[in-house]
Amino acid sequence: MFSSRDISVAFLVCIAISYPFAVAGADFDVHVKPLLSKYCVKCHGGEEANGDVDFSKISTTEDIDTAFETWESVVRHLRAGTMPPQDQVQPDDEERNRFFEWYQNFVDNVEVQPAVFQSRRLSANEYRNTLRSLFGFDLQVAIIEAEQTIAERSMVLKLLPTDPPGGSGFQNDTHQNPLTTIIWDQYSFLADAALEQLFLRERSTQLEKFTGSESVTEMTSEQAERLLRLFLMRAWRRTVPEADVEQVVSKVRERNGAELLTALKFEMKTVLMSPAFIYRGLLVSGQHGKRQSVDAFELAERLSYFLWADMPDDQLMSLAADKTLADPNVYATQIDRMLASPKSRNLADDFAVQWLALNEIEHVSDNVPQMVALKSQPIDFMHYLFTEDRPLLELINSQTAFISPHTSRLYRGDAAQMTKYVKQKGIEVEIVPNQKIKLEHAVERGGILTMPGVLAMNKGPIQRGTWILERILGQELPEPPADVGQVPPNNSDEHLTFRQRFEQHRSNPSCAVCHDRIDPLGFALQDFDNGGQYVRSANYRAPKRRKRNELSSDATSQIDTSGRLPSGESFADITELKQILSTSQRESVLRNIVEKTMSYALCRRLKIHDRPTVNLIVKQMSETNGTWRDLIHAIANSVAFRETILSADN
């Protein structure tokens, strides 16, 4: 569905730049539309279109353009023979080729373009980090975090509503997440709380950073003025025209004592409540109606909100101010510096957690130290990949793992590499940080797919297969039909494994469309039980009966992990599947990595104009076995990141 905003953007683009798809549109009517009507619209059309794909609605060139991901999916299905379903009339080779030709022509005509600039509100995470960097301290909730308890320590995250994921799937895509009076009240409350703290004696260091180094026992109006100038620039994340600054600082001039403080706090609060603080990009400069490089401060912000989810620091601000940030050497050095900063932890804590749905691990155990141990493994691992220049494909398999005494049993002999943990007297159970180890014995644990927490949050082959398909291979699946029912148990005279019974259960061709893709991936992980333990390990402990999922648990000797992907590759077990994902399927994995990272970096859903960029980066990464650092540099240097189109003036 289009919002009026989408249409107006498309409209503006039409006017501002030459639109390349008119040709594709004419071809579409002649070559593609009849095919769709003949083979697809019966199921994918009208009110109850299957899988949220409705071909009957696509008619204008904008529709064709917006549906570019659907065309990619059509190509994939036609090549794999998964659509139309086998019990339906099939297109012949000439018809298939006609579609492929049209698609190739469509893709070849896409031109790289930046997106039309859109301001957006800071996400709760970004607001928390920005407020902390601006003031120099975090607003924390007073609560005792005893062992085995959980508490939200951030006042900002406690008070602000959780952001829904935007069109990109990430929470930093706040374009459709409007300001409300509730959020306004919380902003006001948080601004008061931060200002209250800043003027406390124990915060004098932070205050002096604004006023200059003199001690501030009784603030002078000169100090207040200096404070306001700096505060305004940092809060708005750019140099502010002198006329605007003057308007603000004039309010504290020639005042003193309590009157000065009141006026100062009032001005600071209006800055914190101003749209320029709570939104990104409202003050961006440039020529309207034109494609251009983003201004230096916007570039600094794009980098810092991508890598840190935080405002630019002083170094970035001064490079932006003297216009040297865009210099290629300076720019590259800054990216490396930012990746090395502790703030880059946000990539793992925020980006990776959302991408890989790692918050699901919180439902695995009520025992907090155990849950934290399971959740921190993939997060520490992703942080390692992001910041230590590791190849992108180490996501699939790696020799490095992060373990703690709570998870060490699952790593057999490798646990010996850990420094011994001694629990202090009188502590029943506690959170213990992970240690980095090299996998020598428990090699089946390498990479994200076979981490205990990831396996435990996805129970059974179907959830696991779906997760790999969506999160690792980047394919979208429709919701399963509501009436699928349960896999039946064996009759008294049957001795079928769960997998055999499941295959009977889903033998209907319409199930095959998705399950041919899901099942081989999911069943490859059947060597791991629902708790994430490796059942072939000598120290395997079978879970208590009531915790076992009867339907999916077979005797170890009966487990069949072999499979064949729709693209043809066969494998015996997860180790071979990982091998396939890193070789013949590497482009799919890399494409997904590039797309996910780029949508997070741009805080928006990717558009057709980003396609050539994605393709190019995927190619580069595949050819060079690129690292996360390489990818981050490539994205930060892309047209979409460096340039913008400012919409025309009204």
Place this chain on the structure above:
Amino acid sequence: MTTRIQRRTMLRGAGALLPLPFLNLMESPAKATEPDAAPKRFLTLFKPNGVHPPSWNISGGSEHDFRMSPLMQPFQKHRNDVLILDNMGDFGFSSHANSTRRFLSGHHANTKAASMDQLIADRIKGDTPHRSLELTTEGLFPNQIGCSYISYDENGAPIPRESDPQLIFDRLFRNPLASPAHRRRMSSILDRVLEDARSLSRTAGSEDRQTLDEYLSVVRESEKRLQNMQQAEPSVDVSRFARPANAANLDQQVESMLDMIELALWTDSTRCVTYMLGNSNSRMIFDFLGVTEQHHYLSHFFRNFSRTNLESLLKISLWHMEKFDSLLTRLKSRREGNGTLLDNTVVLYGSGMGHSDNHTVTRIPIILAGGKGMLKTGRYVRYSENQQLGRLHISLLEKFGIDVDTFANSEEPLPGLNGSDFKPYQERAFASWIKVEGTQITVQGRIRMSDNLDEAKVFFVDVEGQPPVRVEVAFRDFHNFNLAYHCGTGITLTGTGSTEGGQHIISKVNELKSVHGRKPGTQNG
């Protein structure tokens, strides 16, 4: 109300920014003439992890003639303002979570209804800005979520707790509702940002203009809401209250919260407060008391016995009692009408369990305070039989004008709170004796825990005219035969042991029977 105006005048008279906690102690000039029309309040303070019974229980004594126990010493000075209830609770054992639910809900199975504090809040809230406050100190315990809540809504769902005194302060006294000054300030902020956003709007492109329109409509909406809030002058000039400082440790955090409770009740911002000093199985570490072990670990003082551990546990328990003292002192320091704030507040202090190692729910700590005219304080009321907590709740609900036939599984009110007749505990005479056959010793007498803190695992059975029989058994026997439940009562105990120099020592329990037929084991809750 006249009393309110006087309060404000007095506050203004007190001068500059008022420090907490010693806000002020003022005589009410209305004392002689004004009838006391002050509102009634209800306040609960919950103590985690039960108690060490020999340090908590009152030995002997009667309603008016009793000695407060070692753990009660911190609030000894409030003796005339407290009503100590004994023989409360009627379960052999209980989980932490069940004992927590029972504290204000009467029974652990009462999971679909409001806890009694919420019923009271509904009745007494009047036109106060905050219907009730549910407060705590510690994070959530997901493994047994019930350990973290005492207050439940009308569906029996837990009510979120607040732990931050600054946040409470800001909500109570910094919101635009709290004073005309705050309203005026918010109003000028809105004016200013509106003006700024409008000028920004003039230079913005069409996309940004949509964002700004969204922003402006929220600001205008906020202005409208502020105008609708225009109401009568509040009773107290809250702008002079000092915001609590950042807490460096648990003690400061709790002291600040007690400040907030005192202010909230006194300014009539709310009339109902529940406050948990920790989860009922609190894992907190009291490092500011020099204790490095978790409270829950220490509270299992039988299994984790050492003299040092026990002393650490008692330090923590004494600190809990000091907070109760601190609360009562605050409420008394506030003059209201002819009396004090405490006079108009019913305070319920207590824990979910008695013996903290085997979770016995008998003789649980329950103390009422204040509530002049509703409670008759200065007494020790020990009931003849173990009492359901639900009976106490029925009685307290009645005090606030709420008539219920039943509450949880209880059907009768608890007598004696206002001095009415109740059936007091009486020592019942029974024959005591010792019978020895080889290594088998049978003794009938009254069982008690050793008074010696070095012997927290030792029990004695007192027999008339003979040295007491020493019972020194493993945790298994202590727990399976529930020695803690029978403490203070007559039992017949058969065990294996030895006799050295006339001192019988039982090291294994084979059978235990209550002389009066009390059976704890069937009441596992």
